[in-house]
Amino acid sequence: MIESPNFITFLNENRFQLAHRLVEKIGDQSNTIAAIDDFQPQIQKLAFELVDHLADAVASDNRRVFANFVIWLNLTIQPELKDFIKPILIAMQDEFNQDGTDAEDVNLFALSCIEEGLSEMGIQSCSPQKIRTVNKFDEIRRQYVDHLLAGEKQKAIDGILKQVKGGMSVKDIYLHVLQEALYKIGRLWQENKITVAKEHYCTAVTQLAISQLYPYIFTTNKNGLNLVAVCVGGEVHEIGVRMVADFFEMEGWNTWYLGSNTPAESIIDSVIENKTDLLAISCTISLHIRRVISIIRMLRSNPESKDVCVMVGGQPFNQIPNLWKEIGADLYASNAQDAIEAARSRFHF
Ligand code: B12
Structure with a gap:
């Protein structure tokens, strides 16, 4: 993990001000699109989201977190706002290049994230989720x-x-x-x-x-192994991890599927209470990766939960190889069937 807590704290605490400054900067550029005044709140939100994802990329030490967000944004953003992405990225570069920036760390890593985002602006799609021809x-x-x-x-x-x-x-x-x-x-x-x-x-x-x-689904003999399956706090995409839990249920595990948006404390309590062998954590929106990181840290720092095996999955992990290792998970799988195979290698059921 990259150790730049000061920079992350700086980004977290100054997101609004920073987004505001970026919008001011692009407003100052003489060649900037005349429509800026018409879209002020949306551009402000766009700048805020970019700063937020940059913080996430720095927290998870992975440039792709930011670059993939830029690609996705470029594809989904309303057409009137598309032209503002690049100027905001350039304004960000300018901001972090300046001497005397409020950030205490010289954050070359953040700059390289922005650079990677800029270089991805022309790319068509970051989704590996093409319809498979089965x-x-x-x-x-x-x-x-x-x-x-x-x-x-x-x-x-x-x-x-x-x-x-x-x-x-x-x-x-x-x-x-x-x-x-x-x-x-x-x-x-x-x-x-x-x-x-x-x-x-x-x-x-x-x-x-x-x-x-x-x-x-609920017909199999039990094998005595316990699975808790959750989405991190803020995450509402629950169907993927529900499928994962059901696959384990079909393999004879006792499963506790806690659904979407589970607070970190409740996850730890549930892990301890249910004598959990495997905790499955799902994350779809890349902004929530930092919450996965924080849950893993909380688990490891509690004597009652420190040894639980953690498996992660979901879109950001499917898109960014090795992200799961970098954030300290024990296992990862790209879909529910592979999750069974990964767990089998550890628990031999
Ligand atoms: C349904 C859906 C929603 C529903 C969710 C309802 C629900 N109860 O789950 C609603 C409408 C609420 C929703 C909201 C949003 N959504 Co949405 N949503 C989707 C959609 C169409 C399907 C998601 C899904 O269920 N997929 C099917 C499951 C089975 O697949 P899966 O999640 O990938 O899970 C498999 C693997 O990833 C893996 N896996 C998943 N978790 C885990 C965990 C472990 C431990 C393991 C081992 C494996 C594993 O195994 C699973 C089963 O094989 C996707 C499109 C897509 N491409 O997925 C967009 C999508 C995920 N949503 C998206 C967005 C942007 C949003 C919103 C931000 C929209 C908005 N502006 O409000 C919000 C976010 C809300 C939040 N805070 O989380 C984007 C995400 C883009 C990105 N990269 O960040 C997508 C990709 C749409 C798109 N094409 O742009 N969404």
Whole structure:
């Protein structure tokens, strides 16, 4: 881990002022887009988010945390604001290059993050989540998504249940149909092809479908191993870790799936109370990586939880190789099936 606590503290404590200064700086540039006054609050928010992600990249000692955010921003931001990303990045460079900056550490690392972000501005996509061509499942997934987009929830769910009754495993349905369908929905939303409301609807129906699969999940003999599965505080993307917990349940583990947005103290309490062998922590939004780091530190500093095995997963870990090691986790897996294999190598169940 990079040791620059002063710099991180500086960024955390001065985010608003810094964002404000960056916006002033781009306003001072004579060639800056005339529309700056029309979008003042949005540009302020944009500058704030960039500073926030920079702090995260520094905290996790990983430039990709920042660069991937820049790529994502570039793809999803409303068109009127796109032209402001680069000037803000340049203003950031200028800010951290100055002598006498309020930051105590000379933060070359932060500058290199900004540079990497700038060099990624032309890149098309950072998402590794392309639809995988697993032909057997393509048609089932296509029909499922079509029903969702048409608002036909009963048909969507019936299609899934029919497959399970016909012998398709719940694991295959989770990984190759529902997960991929949600990735597809995410891309449609990112490309502005569906509304937020439609995306929420598709997610809600998928959660309903998952709950209707439960009778097919809780049937296995128990192996005596305990799993606690959580999303860190602030994180609401809970379906991925729910799938992970269900895969463990199907392998005979006792699982405590605590869902989204779990406060750090409750995670530690639950780990101790449930005699946890493995803690699965999920993080989707890269800004929450620092919360994963802080939970791991809290666990290690408590004699009652210091030895628990920690497995992490979720989008930032899928995009940034070795991030999981750098933040002090014991295991990582890119999806629910690989999570079982990774745990097997440790617990031999
Ligand atoms: C559904 C959804 C939501 C729902 C979540 C509802 C819920 N109850 O879960 C709602 C609408 C609330 C939501 C909100 C937001 N979302 Co959203 N959302 C999605 C969407 C469409 C699907 C997520 C999902 O369920 N995927 C399916 C699961 C099964 O896949 P998964 O999470 O990757 O999990 C697998 C692996 O990653 C891994 N894994 C996951 N966790 C763990 C843990 C361990 C221990 C292990 C081993 C493995 C593991 O195994 C899982 C199973 O195989 C994605 C699109 C996408 N590409 O994922 C966007 C997406 C994740 N959301 C996004 C964004 C930006 C947001 C918002 C910030 C939007 C906003 N401006 O408000 C907020 C954030 C809120 C917050 N504070 O967290 C972006 C994230 C971009 C980024 N890189 O930061 C995405 C990628 C959309 C996009 N294409 O831009 N979202």
